[in-house]
Amino acid sequence: xxxxxxxxxxxxxxxxxxxxPILNGMNLTIHRxxxxxxxGRNGAGKSTLASVIMGHxxxxxxxxxxxxxxTNINExxxxxxxxxxxxxxxxxxxxIPGVQVGTFLKKSVQSxxxxxxxGREFRKELNGAMKALEMEKSVxxxxxxxxxxxxxxxxxxxxxxxxxxPTLALLDETDxxxxxxxxxxxxxxxNSVAPEAGCLIITHYQxxxxxxxxxxxxxxxxxxIVQSGGPELAHKLEEQGYEWLETPKEA
Amino acid sequence: MKxxxxxxxxxxxxxxxxxxxxRIHPSKIDExxxxxxxxxxxxxxxxxxxxxxxxxxxxxxxxxxxxxxGGTAMTFESNGxxxxxHLQAVASGHVAVGxxxxxxxxxxxxxxxxxxxxxxxxxxITGEVGANVRAGFGLVNELASNGKLLHCEDWSIARDxxxxxxxxxxxxxxxKSDIRSRFTGSGAALTQAISVHGAGQRHVDHHIEIxxxxxxxxxxxxxxAACDDQSHSIATGLLTIAEQANHCDAGQVFKNLLLSEKAxxxxxxxxxxxxxxxxAAHGAASAPVDRDQLHYLMSRGLxxxxxxxxxxxxxxxxxxxxxxxxxxxxxxxxxxxxHLECELKR
Numbered sequence: 001x002x003x004x005x006x007x008x009x010x011x012x013x014x015x016x017x018x019x020x021p022i023l024n025g026m027n028l029t030i031h032r033x034x035x036x037x038x039x040g041r042n043g044a045g046k047s048t049l050a051s052v053i054m055g056h057x058x059x060x061x062x063x064x065x066x067x068x069x070x071t072n073i074n075e076x077x078x079x080x081x082x083x084x085x086x087x088x089x090x091x092x093x094x095x096i097p098g099v100q101v102g103t104f105l106k107k108s109v110q111s112x113x114x115x116x117x118x119g120r121e122f123r124k125e126l127n128g129a130m131k132a133l134e135m136e137k138s139v140x141x142x143x144x145x146x147x148x149x150x151x152x153x154x155x156x157x158x159x160x161x162x163x164x165x166p167t168l169a170l171l172d173e174t175d176x177x178x179x180x181x182x183x184x185x186x187x188x189x190x191n192s193v194a195p196e197a198g199c200l201i202i203t204h205y206q207x208x209x210x211x212x213x214x215x216x217x218x219x220x221x222x223x224x225i226v227q228s229g230g231p232e233l234a235h236k237l238e239e240q241g242y243e244w245l246e247t248p249k250e251a
Numbered sequence: 252m253k254x255x256x257x258x259x260x261x262x263x264x265x266x267x268x269x270x271x272x273x274r275i276h277p278s279k280i281d282e283x284x285x286x287x288x289x290x291x292x293x294x295x296x297x298x299x300x301x302x303x304x305x306x307x308x309x310x311x312x313x314x315x316x317x318x319x320x321g322g323t324a325m326t327f328e329s330n331g332x333x334x335x336x337h338l339q340a341v342a343s344g345h346v347a348v349g350x351x352x353x354x355x356x357x358x359x360x361x362x363x364x365x366x367x368x369x370x371x372x373x374x375x376i377t378g379e380v381g382a383n384v385r386a387g388f389g390l391v392n393e394l395a396s397n398g399k400l401l402h403c404e405d406w407s408i409a410r411d412x413x414x415x416x417x418x419x420x421x422x423x424x425x426x427k428s429d430i431r432s433r434f435t436g437s438g439a440a441l442t443q444a445i446s447v448h449g450a451g452q453r454h455v456d457h458h459i460e461i462x463x464x465x466x467x468x469x470x471x472x473x474x475x476a477a478c479d480d481q482s483h484s485i486a487t488g489l490l491t492i493a494e495q496a497n498h499c500d501a502g503q504v505f506k507n508l509l510l511s512e513k514a515x516x517x518x519x520x521x522x523x524x525x526x527x528x529x530x531a532a533h534g535a536a537s538a539p540v541d542r543d544q545l546h547y548l549m550s551r552g553l554x555x556x557x558x559x560x561x562x563x564x565x566x567x568x569x570x571x572x573x574x575x576x577x578x579x580x581x582x583x584x585x586x587x588x589x590h591l592e593c594e595l596k597r
Contacts, residue, residue, distance in 0.1 A: 056546060087550075096565055099562070099564070107553060108548075
């Protein structure tokens with residue numbers, strides 16, 4: 001019997017966008033300290049799963065439930081989920097011209113934490129996190145994701161994760177487009193948050209898993225998990241692809 | 252030509268299409284009412300002296316009218332001692348009028364804060380930027396929310412000079428600005444950036460003319476207007492490049508953020524390019540709050556109100572992103588942040 005606290009429970013989740021079904025009976029449970037990895041082809045519904053867990057208004061839950069920390073959050077708004085400790089690292093983070101990174105981080109941390117933010121302590125925390133991610137301080141005066149390279153965007157996502165200290169971290173293709181050094185740094189960020197949180201990592205590649213050790217690897221096809229296993233499943237997928245998991249179509 | 256002899260301008264002209272002369276005139280259209288003077292004051296750096304050269308474009312009704320109203324006339328001449336100068340203009344009474352002339356012969360940034368409770372304010376700014384001078388001028392319109400403003404500017408930019416013009420329009424009920432710049436020497440550059448915040452029934456009309464009469468001159472114009480409630484922002488631009496003015500590079504970008512269904516915004520860039528070897532571009536866009544940006548901010552814990560407020564601030568701050576003069580940028584950003592803190596009650 002598992003003794004650790006349940007963070008997320010997704011049960012028989014069906015989701016549509018503009019009446020097109022994307023998720024078709026998704027089930028997933030994540031406990032504190034667990035790292036789950038979801039792999040699958042493009043269009044399998046991986047990013048939809050992350051978005052709908054985070055409460056994106058474009059997605060309609062047609063059936064099933066999402067429980068976070070024991071509470072049904074189907075109707076909870078996105079900012080309430082963030083304040084409750086949920087975090088999504090976006091595959092394509094929004095560009096926000098005119099809003100400086102420093103201002104954005106402060107407002108974000110202030111919104112999520114209950115207690116008032118003390119300037120000196122926040123700066124110290126921010127400096128430490130930026131140092132760990134090998135980020136230049138000049139990034140704080142740049143506009144959010146405006147003119148950022150792919151790697152810079154992903155590092156900024158991880159920086160936010162470190163500052164917001166989530167209970168549930170959803171990482172949507174955070175490793176895509178990263179060079180080896182950036183991948184190592186991003187993985188370091190994930191590993192620092194993971195022991196105290198539940199982590200769901202969506203990826204196409206096994207290489208991130210050289211740096212982040214998952215407890216479970218799941219394969220999604222057509223909006224549902226079709227296979228689960230340990231890290232060895234990711235290696236098998238890397239070698240054999242997804243064909244062996246597909247149900248043969250009738251002639 | 253006297254005001255009394257001038258015809259009311261046709262609404263077929265861009266300049267007068269959206270804010271016809273009758274709507275910006277302070278009284279009956281055939282009158283030149285008595286006016287008090289706008290009070291100009293130095294807050295920091297430099298010195299103001301009484302009197303200003305009258306530079307009147309005889310065919311423009313606004314400038315002729317301001318000239319006949321009289322009011323205060325002051326001149327600021329840079330002396331090289333101050334890099335940043337803060338001036339204040341206060342308008343009070345029924346009709347208040349002021350003319351400020353800026354003779355910028357050294358590297359300097361001049362900030363003018365316009366405030367006051369006058370029912371109607373007329374402000375004419377004329378400026379000369381000397382050869383090889385790097386200058387900035389910023390106007391912050393913080394007039395009372397029920398006042399009308401007629402504001403004209405005329406700039407001449409000498410050889411190799413670099414002028415940055417910034418405008419932050421957050422005050423007044425009905426405002427008409429007509430800002431014209433002309434290059435008099437080659438190698439010069441103008442960067443102009445304006446941010447407008449419309450709320451309630453505020454009506455803000457900017458007409459910007461930039462005239463490239465000489466070759467090898469560059470200009471860029473950026474106008475960002477965020478319109479809420481039933482406010483209305485208008486931006487018309489006229490960019491001319493004369494026949495002999497080859498190798499000019501000019502661009503105009505007008506962006507509007509529409510925050511309510513009843514807010515309106517017009518953006519009409521216009522180019523008249525007679526030279527062959529030039530680069531000239533313009534663009535205009537009006538859109539509501541971007542749903543992806545809103546979702547991103549909300550996913551970081553900001554509620555809808557705080558997220559929209561941050562997007563408005565960012566949109567308006569981005570209007571100044573083409574400016575290089577740090578003192579000018581800092582001043583505009585600080586004033587904007589303070590205004591939005593009060594206006595959006597965050």
